[in-house]
Amino acid sequence: MAQVAGLAGVHASTVSRALNPETRSMVVPEVVDKVLEAAKSLGYRVDPIAKSLRTGRSRMIGVLIPDISNTLFAPILSGINDFLNDTGYSVIVAEVGNDVAKQLELADRLVAHRIDGLVLGTVSRKDPIVDFCLDQSVPAVLVNRAETSSRLSAVISDDLASMQLAVEHLYELGHRRIGHIAGPPEHSTGYLRRRGFEFAASHLELKNTACEVASAYTRSEGAAAMDRLLDQYPDITGVAAANDLLALGAYDALAARGLSCPDDISIVGHNDMPLMDIVHPPLTTMRIGHREMGRQAAELLQQAIERRDRSCRNIVLPAQLVVRNSTARV
Amino acid sequence: MAQVAGLAGVHASTVSRALNPETRSMVVPEVVDKVLEAAKSLGYRVDPIAKSLRTGRSRMIGVLIPDISNTLFAPILSGINDFLNDTGYSVIVAEVGNDVAKQLELADRLVAHRIDGLVLGTVSRKDPIVDFCLDQSVPAVLVNRAETSSRLSAVISDDLASMQLAVEHLYELGHRRIGHIAGPPEHSTGYLRRRGFEFAASHLELKNTACEVASAYTRSEGAAAMDRLLDQYPDITGVAAANDLLALGAYDALAARGLSCPDDISIVGHNDMPLMDIVHPPLTTMRIGHREMGRQAAELLQQAIERRDRSCRNIVLPAQLVVRNSTARV
C-alpha cells in the first residue's frame, strides 16, 4: 500500500479512500485514476485480514447445514451462492451435524472471524443458536426450517399446505385409509407437515388415519416407521411421507415384506430431491423450489447486513405436486 | 488481552505465550494456570483475525469442488471434516464450477485470507490452479482427480484397474460386444477409466469395442452418449460407463427407445453414489471409498502444512465391484 502511495505520489490514506468504493467520493476523480493505475501496475490488492481487523467486517457469510450429503441442501447452497457471489460476498459452508454444542462452537468461531452474517439451515422449532445470534446481534436468516416464534427472518416452504395437497392427491385416487410417516417433531418441517396431514385427514373425514414418527430424516428411519405403520394398520392403502428419504425407506420396508408400490400401497414423498424420477417406482412427491429458497434467504440476509434491517420477515414458498408412479388408484 | 494480563498480574506477551500451546512451554506452569484462569473468568478468547494478521496463518483450510450437488463430493467432504476438525482446523468449502478463471479468483481470495492449505477436487490433467499453488507455495493436495504429472500429492482411486474390473465383470457374464461411455478426457477419471476400458478390451480380445465420450459427468450427457453408441453399434450387449450419473443417463436413453436393462443391455457404473441401490434397475457399479479418500487427503495436507513437507505422494485406493441388477448373463 505504501508502494502504491509512493507510485501515485499521494499518502497511504488517500490510497485507502480511492480504493474503497464507499469512500471513493472523498477523493478527486483524477487522483482516483492515478491510484487505481498505480495499484494495477503493482498488482496490489487490499488485504482483507487487515481490513477486517480494522473494520470488524469481512464480506464473508457463513452457512450452517446439518449434513452435506443430504442433496436437499445442494440447491439451497447454489441459490445462496448465485445471489451472494454477485454482491461481492464469499460463502463459507459449515457442516455441523445435529449436535447443538458443536453448532454453537462453530457459530462462535465464525463470529470470531468477523463473519458478516449467518444462514441457518439447522434450526429446531426453538433453537439456542437463534438466541446466540440475537445476543451477539449477528445478522441471520433461517432457511428451510423455521422456529415456532418468528425471532429471525426465514424462508421456508408452505409445509402445512403442501402436505394437505399430498393427502388430497391420495384421496382423489380413491384412498380412504391413509397413513403418515412424520419427520422429527422438533423441526418445523416434521411438525408442520404432520399438522397438514391431520388437517387434511379431518377435513376429508378420513377413517383410520395412522401416524408414525421417524426420529430422523433418513432412509432407515423411514423403513422402521413404515414397518410400525404396517404392523398397526394393515389395511392402509396410501402413505404420505414427510420427506423423500423417508419415502424411500418406506419402499425398502415394502420390499422386505414382498409388497409392491403402488399396487399394494401408494406412497407420496416430499421435496422432489434429485433422482426421484429414476428410483423404482418413480416417486410422486411435492416439489419445492430449494434453489429459490436459498436465493431469497441470501437476499434477506444481505438486506439485514447492509441496511441494518432487523425486521423479521417470513417468506413462504408454495410447493407443487409432481405425479409419478408411486401413487395409483385404489 | 490487556484485561487478562491485568487480572493475572503479568504482561500481555506472557498471556499470549501462555495461551498458545506451541509457546506455552516458555512460561512457568503456575503462571500458565493463573493466565488460563483469568482468561476463563473474563470469557476471553484470542482473536483469530489479529492473530492471522500477525502470523500469516489462520488454521483454516479451503476445499475447492466443482459442484456441491454432485453427491460424490459429500463423503469426501465428510472425510476431510472428520480428520481436520480433530486437529483444530476449520474447513471452508467453495463451489467453483468448471470455470478456471473463477477457480483462480477464489483460490486467490482464500490465500488473501491466509488460508493454510487447499484441497483441490477440481483439477484437470494439466491445471493452472496447480501452477498457482506452486507459485504461491500454498500447501495443496489433489483429491479424486489428479494431474498427469505428479506436481502435488494426490489421493485418487485406481481408475484404470477399477474400469478393468468392471469390463471383466461383463465379460464373465458372457458379453463380448461391449461399449464404453467415457467421461471428459481432460479429467484423470475420464482419461484413466477409458484407458482401463481399452486395456481390458485388448486383453480380453473383445470384438467391436465402441466408445463414446460424454462432455460432462451429467445424466443428460450420459443419455446423449448412449444414444450415439446405440446408433453406431446396435449389436452391443453391455456398456461400462465412466460414472454412475452417466450410467443413469444410459438408463434414460434405453427407456426412450423402449429397451430394457439388463434384458437387452447390461450397464455397469462407477462410484456407487448414494441411492444407486434403489434406482431402477439397481445399478451394478464400482464402489470407491470416498470418505477415506477425503480423510487421507486431509492427513496429507496437514503434514504438508505442519511439517513443511513438500514431497509429492500419491495414494491410490482400490475400488470394489458391487453387483446389483443392471448386469445379467447374455
Added chain:
DNA sequence: GTGAAAGCGCTAACAA
C-alpha cells in the same frame, strides 16, 4: 480534498 497519526489485537525479536 488530502495528510498525519493513532490503533484494531495480536506475536516475536530482543533485552533484561
Added chain:
DNA sequence: TTGTTAGCGCTTTCAC
C-alpha cells in the same frame, strides 16, 4: 522466564 517494543496492513478521526 518474563517484559519491552515494534509492527502485521489497513481505516478513520482529526487537522490542515
